[in-house]
Amino acid sequence: MNVSARMETPALMARDVPQPAAGEQRALGYSCHAVGVSLPGPQGSRKVLAGVDLEVAGGEVVSIVGRSGTGKTTLLRVLGGLLPADEGTVLLGEQAVSGPPASAVTVFQDYARALLPWRTVRRNVALGLEGRRACGRAERERLVADALDAVGLGGRGDDRPWRLSGGMQQRVQIARALALRPRVLLMDEPFGALDAMTKASLQDELLAVHARTAPTIVFVTHDVDEAVYLGDRVLILDGQPGAITDEVPVSLPRPRDQLTTKEHPTFLSLRHRVHDAVGGAHGA
Amino acid sequence: MARNLRHLNVGGIALLVALAALWQLAVGASLIDLDYLPAPTEVVQAGVEQVEAGALVTATLHTLGVALAAWLIALVLGVALGLLLGFSAAARMVFTTSVEVLRTLPVVAFVPVAVLVFGLSTRMEVVVAAWAALWPIVINTLGGVEAVPARLHEVAAVFRLSGARRIRSIVLPAAAPLILVGARLGLSFALIVAVVAEMIGNPQGLGHLVIRTQQALRTEAMFAGILVIGLLGVALNAALLALTARAAPDMFEPGKRS
Numbered sequence: 001m002n003v004s005a006r007m008e009t010p011a012l013m014a015r016d017v018p019q020p021a022a023g024e025q026r027a028l029g030y031s032c033h034a035v036g037v038s039l040p041g042p043q044g045s046r047k048v049l050a051g052v053d054l055e056v057a058g059g060e061v062v063s064i065v066g067r068s069g070t071g072k073t074t075l076l077r078v079l080g081g082l083l084p085a086d087e088g089t090v091l092l093g094e095q096a097v098s099g100p101p102a103s104a105v106t107v108f109q110d111y112a113r114a115l116l117p118w119r120t121v122r123r124n125v126a127l128g129l130e131g132r133r134a135c136g137r138a139e140r141e142r143l144v145a146d147a148l149d150a151v152g153l154g155g156r157g158d159d160r161p162w163r164l165s166g167g168m169q170q171r172v173q174i175a176r177a178l179a180l181r182p183r184v185l186l187m188d189e190p191f192g193a194l195d196a197m198t199k200a201s202l203q204d205e206l207l208a209v210h211a212r213t214a215p216t217i218v219f220v221t222h223d224v225d226e227a228v229y230l231g232d233r234v235l236i237l238d239g240q241p242g243a244i245t246d247e248v249p250v251s252l253p254r255p256r257d258q259l260t261t262k263e264h265p266t267f268l269s270l271r272h273r274v275h276d277a278v279g280g281a282h283g284a
Numbered sequence: 285m286a287r288n289l290r291h292l293n294v295g296g297i298a299l300l301v302a303l304a305a306l307w308q309l310a311v312g313a314s315l316i317d318l319d320y321l322p323a324p325t326e327v328v329q330a331g332v333e334q335v336e337a338g339a340l341v342t343a344t345l346h347t348l349g350v351a352l353a354a355w356l357i358a359l360v361l362g363v364a365l366g367l368l369l370g371f372s373a374a375a376r377m378v379f380t381t382s383v384e385v386l387r388t389l390p391v392v393a394f395v396p397v398a399v400l401v402f403g404l405s406t407r408m409e410v411v412v413a414a415w416a417a418l419w420p421i422v423i424n425t426l427g428g429v430e431a432v433p434a435r436l437h438e439v440a441a442v443f444r445l446s447g448a449r450r451i452r453s454i455v456l457p458a459a460a461p462l463i464l465v466g467a468r469l470g471l472s473f474a475l476i477v478a479v480v481a482e483m484i485g486n487p488q489g490l491g492h493l494v495i496r497t498q499q500a501l502r503t504e505a506m507f508a509g510i511l512v513i514g515l516l517g518v519a520l521n522a523a524l525l526a527l528t529a530r531a532a533p534d535m536f537e538p539g540k541r542s
Contacts, residue, residue, distance in 0.1 A: 082442070100441050100443075100444055102444060105442055108438070113435045113436070114436075118458075118460075
């Protein structure tokens with residue numbers, strides 16, 4: 001299958017992507033070519049990613065699925081500038097990624113370890129604003145309050161994060177990212193540790209945020225349903241070293257709905273296709 | 285107040301009282317007949333007399349002042365050196381061997397050197413006490429910096445926190461519990477070494493009071509001095525804990541999730 005030929009026309013894939021509202025910053029996408037990464041392992045250096053080509057249009061939601069050990073997290077770390085690529089080029093907009101870009105924020109899976117336990121929820125959300133912008137105190141408080149409202153935590157600003165449930169803690173981490181009004185959200189299995197109901201409501205909150213501000217979202221998951229439900233496109237990462245082996249455009253209409261979208265015949269056939277592409281087993 | 289009372293270790297205090305009573309009985313009944321062992325009542329009486337004469341208060345204030353000054357110097361230098369070692373691989377390469385050698389040398393061995401350099405002075409006392417307090421603070425700060433989870437460093441990187449802000453917002457708070465352990469050890473060491481320096485160097489403070497009364501065979505006054513040194517150690521440790529509990533009530537609570 002010729003994956004790369006299809007990937008040379010990202011504009012086509014991004015056709016149905018919601019456009020950013022007036023006044024928002026210009027959308028920003030990724031363009032990666034022949035990316036390879038080696039990591040030190042017990043038996044010397046191990047190649048984790050090889051020949052990864054990836055185009056993400058501005059404002060697009062791209063899901064990346066794959067079995068464990070195929071380098072999903074590594075790829076996201078490269079996009080987020082937390083890990084340099086050994087080979088190939090990684091461009092965000094026109095800029096080569098070297099270190100975390102100002103316009104992209106990574107949301108980690110392990111919210112309990114990614115939040116600062118000695119700070120209140122409000123001061124956790126303010127963390128990025130302290131470092132990144134020369135914004136005034138009033139402006140900062142407004143951005144923090146907006147971000148907390150966006151994830152439904154307006155009343156919990158004075159709590160310590162470890163007093164909250166897992167789903168609420170992950171909402172705090174998402175609010176911390178949203179407070180920066182990022183043009184790119186990089187999410188590393190953010191809902192992987194949550195129960196099904198919490199997961200569903202956080203998925204819908206994320207889609208609501210995307211409908212309002214249209215950031216580019218790269219969403220890594222091992223959950224096939226989640227990948228199809230959220231994405232404009234689903235990319236399949238497979239092999240050792242990992243490479244993108246397949247790409248499934250998701251033609252489902254937005255806004256999406258946990259019941260009607262997931263009952264949609266298109267959803268079911270896409271889900272089937274992605275499941276097969278990932279190499280998932282069929283139950284006997 | 286009621287809360288403070290509940291924190292009192294009743295069993296521990298009862299044991300101390302029982303031991304003192306046993307000591308009193310043993311001396312009173314001449315079960316122990318040593319020439320130089322006073323009864324606890326005599327020790328307390330001597331203590332009261334020393335307080336009235338002003339000697340015990342002056343000596344206590346001197347030793348307390350030296351221990352606190354030495355500890356504050358060690359705290360500033362120790363945290364700074366610990367941060368430097370924690371952040372700079374080059375600094376670790378250059379300094380680690382020296383730190384390992386210097387911190388394992390018994391500090392008391394330096395007192396004669398310090399006496400030669402600084403004379404029989406309070407300055408000498410502060411220097412050796414600060415030296416003793418420095419190492420546990422350096423080692424624990426370094427340990428605290430190294431124990432900051434990698435994920436928090438990544439969070440700092442994602443939010444592009446600059447060096448100083450990263451230290452202030454992430455590293456110092458994350459390392460604070462271990463830095464506090466170092467600070468507590470350092471405070472005890474500062475007090476111990478200040479007393480030793482007074483015994484063999486600077487003729488002031490509680491250490492010198494103990495030696496002076498011992499040489500004058502006033503053992504009840506000597507024991508009174510020892511008692512005050514012990515109480516000073518307990519009080520300093522309790523004060524430091526109370527201070528940190530007030531300054532950062534939640535810092536040490538994440539374990540107690542509700």
